[in-house]
Amino acid sequence: MNFIASHYLTLILFFPALAAVIMLFLPRDENKLLRWFAFGASLVPFVLSLMVWVNFNADQPGFQFEESYVWYEAIGSSLHLGVDGLSLTMVLLTTLLTPLAILASFSITDRVKPYMMLFLFLETGMLGVFMALDLLIFFVFWEVGLVPMYFLINQWGSANRDYASLKFMIYTMGGSLGLLLAIQMLGVLFGTFDLVSLYRQWNSLTADRVLLGMSVHTVKTIAFWAFVIAFAVKVPLWPFHTWLPDAHTEAPTAGSMLLAGVLLKLGAYGFLRLILPLYPVEAKMFAGALAFLAVAAIVFGAFAAYGQTDFKRLVAYSSVNHMGFVVLGIAAAGLASGTTDAAIALNGAILQMFNHGLSAAGMFFLVGVIYERTHTRNLEEFGGLFPLVPVYGGILIFTSMASLGLPGLNGFVSEFLVVRGAFPILTVYTAISMLGLLFTGAYILKGIKKVLHGPVNEHWAHGEHKLTEISTREILVMAPLMALILWIGIWPAWILNVINKAVVALF
């Protein structure tokens, strides 16, 4: 027990990868065994992160459960892990969504072994980013998460998968090029990649040190922009968002769940972990531009979602719309850091990340459920499915409402906090973002209208195309999501408490 207690983070981080390696030795054709093994293996980090959550002391500022191992001593990089309220929330989201995504992929029959292995590797990659307290490690895991997702889209995706996976890869790689450069420069400048000591040294470094003929100030500014672009692509911020609808749409169901649920959060997390604490001045200077892009994402995302005829694309664009609120909160916090308004906006932004993880994963899964049965995502080909699949319909409406931000469900709490926090700081932008909120309603209702309501489409009512009701396994995937959605909607304090204290301590 002592070993576990002192190595929580390493265990959570590497257990999935280890399990993936073990899977290598399992027989290739035993689909059932492979699925259950992967599912079981992904449950372990979840249980461990729950234990971390329970043992986490929210009142203590700074990082907890820190672990540090020698990794690359020559250049001053070490495997330094640790969590605070911000990253712990994201870790919990990741370890929760991965088992669900794996459970959701039980219907995959094609090359189950590599598929499941990729998922486990993906989990390690995502967790690493959230836990890393070392910039180089951060970058390594940032890229590690990319590769499995590329193959998941490229190998198990739908018709247009080559285009989508390539676009996804190149877009993100393009973003992370600058990231690596910036990290290197900071590393050389400071002699360490360790975030904690970077935080400490950041402002004490004298301006007369020179790197490649550039002053400290220049280096910092270059790093700032490199960070911003890398994270903006990942969030994704308008106008860097066009990889998202393609990648989401073509990815296999579970892939979209994690893509929307967790991978998008990496970008926002980068903003919160690196940009706001390291660049308060620049963040303040460019907060207006950031807010503009955020509002553009909110408004255009909502309109674009409304304009889709592909159900999955509609949901994909909804992610652009929702993540816009996260960035709006971040921009507001950047502009007025230290105030109560900023703290509220950040609370909202972080909670929105968590909430969007739940609702977007749920929405993508539900799209997947119906796609699996009908092999089409075209909204025009559905219609009137509600009487055929009442349980599915109920779940879809519930999740859609969470996505719409209905009070009483989770999305409202975070959107309200963002709006409340951003309103006094970025009044006009917040007011314009309301247009996006309005059209959030429009596209969600459009989705429900085209799929569930209206006259029954006889094609799905009889014969070989008869639509079957959502299965118990699929309900089990949705059940934890729905329970959390409702729970956070009614009693958000349990999670917001942790977030709030982290925000107060950090910014």
Next chain:
Amino acid sequence: MVPLSWYLILSAGLFSIGLFGVLTRRNAVAILLGVELMLNSVNVNLAAFWRYGDVTQMAGQVFAIIVFAVAAAEVAVGLALVISVYRKRNTVIADDIDLMKW
């Protein structure tokens, strides 16, 4: 006591016989036998030099034991290969096994 040179002559003789076998026999098993003979002639050399050199230094004996182990391993692998080849191609003649030849 028998002088050292006698041992060396014995050893050289064994070695030459072995080498002759290796070079001239067409049967793979016989080639293996020749190799064994050569290895053992070395062992004779090693033992003899130890005995006539510094007796407290065990290096010669240790080398001899290692050579035994190597020889045993070699025979095991070699014979296994030969048997496997025989099963597949029904011959143990080294020249007939020329699949990899250009």
Next chain:
Amino acid sequence: MTTETLIWLIPLPPILAFFLIVLFTNKSKALSHTIGVGAAALSWLASMVVFFRAIGVEHLGEHPFESSLNWLPTGDTFLKIGVLIDPVGAAVLFFVSITIFMIFLYSVGYHNFGQPKGDHDVAGLPPHGATVEEHGRKHVVPSIEPMYSRFFAFLGLFAFGMYTLVVSDNLLTLFVGWEIMGLCSYLLIGFWYGKPSARNAAIKAFMTTRVGDVFMLLGIAFLYWATGTLSFREIFTEETLHILGTTMTPIFGLSAAGLIALLLFIGTVGKSAQWPLHVWLPDAMEGPTPVSAMIHAATMVSAGVYAVIRMFPLLTTDFNGHELTTAMSVVAFIGAFTALFAATIAVAQNDIKRVLAYSTISQLGFMIAALGIGAYVAAVFHLITHAFFKALLFLGSGSVIHGMEHGVLHTGNHETDPQNMFNMGGLRNKMPITFWTFLIGGFALSGFPILTAGFWSKDEILADAFGHGHMAVFITLAVAAFMTAFYTMRQITLTFLGEPRTKEAEHAQETPWTMTAPLVVLAFFAVTYGWVGIPEHFPLFGGLVPNWFHEFVGGTLAEHPEALEFNVVPLLTSLFVALGGLFFGWLAYRNVQTPAEDKFQIPVLKNKWYFDEAYDFLFVKPAYWFSETFVSAWMDKGVIDGILHTFGKVTQFLGDIIRNYFDLPVINRFFGDGTADATQWVGRNLRPIQTGRVQQYFMLALVIFIVVGAALYYLLLA
């Protein structure tokens, strides 16, 4: 149990019923409605207990029942939520709980509980009737609603929303209840989602109210920021209001208080279907009738007015009693305009429920106008009386439609629209209970003097407007009131009086007791509720019973509103518009048989002043264009992806150049192929010595070894 605990518990039974029905008892119709009605009864009971405890407390306004807890941590403070029952809350709770309970009960009959399953009924469409054999004869009877259980679940959720809204002590939970009702109205209007019209109406309702809601959300955010709290009691302290009233905003020279009040008011405009966001409400008639009653009378639209009532101190900050502030003028204008505007449309409608829908909009306009001119008590009073008689009218119209459907099933002629008033006539003999209760409701709506509740509340609004010199509002409302009486009488005449105009009307039948009992109960309140608020100075009746309502509800405000001096002008106006309207309505329609004979079928009124068409042209179509063509196709796929693809193309082009002009000729041909060719040549020539004979190699090795050994030997030793 303490009253506070009880208040917390009021909203719970309906939401529990919702979850129970959805998760467990969906299959059993009887169990589901038992749970639903039982939950409504429990909440009603709890509300009554709270209400009677509340009226027993002296100075409830200063010391209301309240209790709160920390809900959200925000920075170093907490956002609290809690419950509050002050006089207004108690009064509203009273009518809400009764009407909700009645509507639950009514739904049992309306959805034909106890009838057989339909022959061709499917979920998502209204039931079509079932064929049964009785005494050797086949005939068609109404069939039970296929989604019977679901209906009660939705009603439960709706009731939860309304109770939450009423007992809230803060804007946030008020907004939560508000939006949950919005969702339920969407689900319930679209209850028969199989009909495209119902589906579209549901979306229209949700979207139109959402327009208001996002402004309201802004208002809430503003208020929360400005005051640091959302709790009514903390906002409405003199100090806070003063600060809000004196802080100026750059928008239209409004004070912060005025701006917040207006932002919140836009929410109400959406929810209470005021002009210009009124368009959803008539379409919402696609829902089952109990839903219409629930949405249009008892709860949801009242919620809009209730929100303004709650925000009244904010709205009237800086109000000196005579000069309306900017915010108040806007509210008063919208209210009065809507009252008249909706009444004009109601005159030309033929659908029995649509008339009521427009009349609801118009009556809500009365309340909003009253609030706009500062007539607080009158607005609350009219809100409550209206809820009773309008619920009564809606349920009555449902009963009429139900009776007509019976006739339709009997004749088998499904062409006949059971909601069109021109297909009715003479129903007073067929459906006596419905007729008499409908008559009471109609008279209350028209403001029939002395007897009905509608008279007292409407008269009070008119008197207030006149008494404080808001003549424009007074005249507008008076005209609207005249038209109200007129179209009400038109409706009653066309529906119940005269002779049946169709076969279906001849075979209409009175509805079961579960439907008529709520009518009777509501009719009782539609008459008697007016008597609790008879003005003190009213001739003859004034002072016979104390003006309890004024005393009680007025106590909510920090400054107790004064009783109005009696003036004969508004009274005479009231009498004239009510009686005159009724008389002319009867006069004009007593002999009308077909729509062609109806002189008021003016196209512009019939087509609702073309608002739907205008909105379609101005907002809906551009929104489609903007999202489909501009954002999706042009901007994302065209510009942004275009830039990306150009990048891709340029990169590929560069790659091709490098490949064709450097890689292929230089590296491949020269270095690559050249090296390979040379190597190959050497290899080919060396090949003969590779015999593949190990023993040959060995021999060679031996020879070389000996030669080299010998050479070394001689070289080194010699």
